[in-house]
Structure formats: C-alpha cells, structure tokens
Amino acid sequence: MKDRLQPRPLRASALARLAQVSTDTLRLYERRGLLPKPGRSANGYREYPEDALRRVRVVRQALALGFTLDELSRVFRVRDQGGAPCRDVRALAGEKLALVETRI
Secondary structure, three states: OHHHHOOOOEEHHHHHHHHOOOHHHHHHHHHOOOOOOOEEOOOOOEEEOOHHHHHHHHHHHHHHOOOOHHHHHHHHHHHHOOOOOHHHHHHHHHHHHHHHHHHO
16 A cells, blocks of 8 residues: 555656657766656666656756756756755846847
8 A cells, every 4th residue: 555655766768758858868867967866676777756757847948948958957956955046047047038039
C-alpha cells in the first residue's frame, strides 16, 4: 500500500518522451545544472523524480523566450539552494523583451 502513495520515478526515456526532447538533451541539462543528478536504478538506469518533467518544460519555454542555458543554470542554482531568484529573472526577462522590441 505504501508504494502506491509514493510517485514512481521516471526513467530517462520516459521523461524524454513526455517532455518531447532527446535523452541527450536530458544529459546536457543535467551537466549544466538545469536538472539535478537523478537517482539510479539497480541496473544503472537514470531515474528522475516526477517534478523533473515540469523543470524540463520550464527550461524549454525559457529557451524559446531567448534565455540561455548559462542564464538558466544560474537561476536554478539559486533556486535549488533555497533562494528566490525573482529579481534576477525579472531583469533577464526585461533584457529579452528590450531585445525583441528593438528587433521589431
């Protein structure tokens, strides 16, 4: 009964399919600090927590808006350490908006 209450981890292939990215992309995000290091199953497969899907989707949306992997890595590092990077995100978003307005 206890197993039913705990969410099951997602293997890399399942997470990649749900997030519509490749497993190589997941490994890149992991190396860049955008995804925390996943646990490993007994046979060595990467196992991500369910909230990793939300994180990958946020990264993809931010990239589409013009954020870079380095910028996102800094934001997530602050967030993962318990900080609130709201001001930094607003400043970065303001820069992105200014660039778009300049292009228009």
